[in-house]
Amino acid sequence: MIDIDLKSRKSIYEQVVIGIKEQILSGLIVPETKLPSVRELSKELTVNPNTIQKAFRQLEEQGYIYSVAGVGSFAHAPKDIQPDARLLRESESRLRDDLRELRLLLPNDEDFSAIVSQILADMNGSERSMRQDRGERHD
Missing domain, CATH: 1.10.10.10 (Winged helix-like DNA-binding domain superfamily/Winged helix DNA-binding domain)
Structure with a gap:
């Protein structure tokens, strides 16, 4: 849904x-x-x-x-699915801008890395959760 x-x-x-x-x-x-x-x-x-x-x-x-x-x-x-080169460049540019802004807010390397790592883990967890909801196993 x-x-x-x-x-x-x-x-x-x-x-x-x-x-x-x-x-x-x-x-x-x-x-x-x-x-x-x-x-x-x-x-x-x-x-x-x-x-x-x-x-x-x-x-x-x-x-x-x-x-x-x-x-x-x-x-x-x-x-x-082949990514559209233009959309890929635009997304990468937005991500760089957002990471640059996050870096300004969190100049400490450990804090910055922790947030980026958590975001990636959350994204991977969401995908894993969707697969588990369908009964798939990926060990």
Whole structure:
């Protein structure tokens, strides 16, 4: 399920894109699985169908999903998703800026490293948790 935060600075369609990407990359959406239709997902999330259509279009452009005319949209396997070079550069730039700001707030190497390590552990824990929810084991 995708959580929509109406108070978020991110638009609803961006939240849908991020939610579906996370589910595909974590394996919550199994490769080649048919996604809900635009109409179904818009009802489930109580958002305008045009918003879902825009999100699906972006996911397809970025290679996370593909569409079959008259059948629907399907998830690509994470191994088949090639990151968009422009988006990768933009994300890396934002990350550098954020790390630079964190470094200014925490000049102590140990404090800085502890927070970065905790963030990475939290991210890895979330992915592990999603896999466990599906009954998968990765020891």
